[in-house]
Amino acid sequence: MGTTIRTATVADVPQILAFIRALATYERAPDAVTATEEGLRRDGFGPNPFYYCHIAEQNGLPVGFALYFFNYSTWKGQPGVYLEDLFVQPEYRGLGLGKALLKRVAAFALERGCQRLQWEVLDWNTPAIDFYSAMGAEFLDEWRNVRLSGEPLRRLAGSEVKLEPEP
């Protein structure tokens, strides 16, 4: 049967959650996953999905996934594709499955008229960095990623912003 890359269906949600957990463990954050099957079903398989997902199968067995969504480039004035997760089970690495998943996401981007595919990589993940470099990817190291969550986010949303009069 060999390898198949196919679009995920709602029946894949338990497997997708298992992949998300396995990837978080690889990323040294095994306790960071609070996602539920219910949330993944709601967000990925309704009429206006928040994400898209492909599954890699080896001889009929799901062994990897790619999960992505649209972002937007104001410089280009068009949407792009942002790859949130790419994962192949360790025992199936080196067979080309990661590249096959990436190729499918790249094809999706071009079909939808997007000129950019973006993602993030951990700075210690040298094998991944080398793999992406060989593919011709750029590293946008001038930009720092910033996040506001929890109490600081609620504080900002509820803050009284004191607007100064014009000088």
Add this chain to the structure above:
Amino acid sequence: MGTTIRTATVADVPQILAFIRALATYERAPDAVTATEEGLRRDGFGPNPFYYCHIAEQNGLPVGFALYFFNYSTWKGQPGVYLEDLFVQPEYRGLGLGKALLKRVAAFALERGCQRLQWEVLDWNTPAIDFYSAMGAEFLDEWRNVRLSGEPLRRLAGSEVKLEPEP
């Protein structure tokens, strides 16, 4: 009249494009903008918009904007908000308009059930970094941003991925 933060309408598109160009100039990339009014209209103001936008007005004059969209956290299993652009015209800085725009985006995030607001900042933009730090933002410096575009993207999408047989 003071300050108003309001949701952008399709009539604001020429102004939004002017803000995008002004921000790119501030970011030392004045020639990077190839966006058009037509593209911004199509992508932001249809039934399933790729982005959302608020305008800051001072005494009825548009002087800044925030442009953002949904991303997706597989760890949280829920959408988040990604702030692509935040800009206030230089002569109107220091009045609280940037914070008022951010506050509105934070409120949008919480209204939609999102627990995270993310964005990027240039590593030399010290005033912005200090402003975000004071607000309680985290900097995710372990992650590098990667982009594939142009010829490398088309090459990947069209590649023959040679899948190795299982060992």
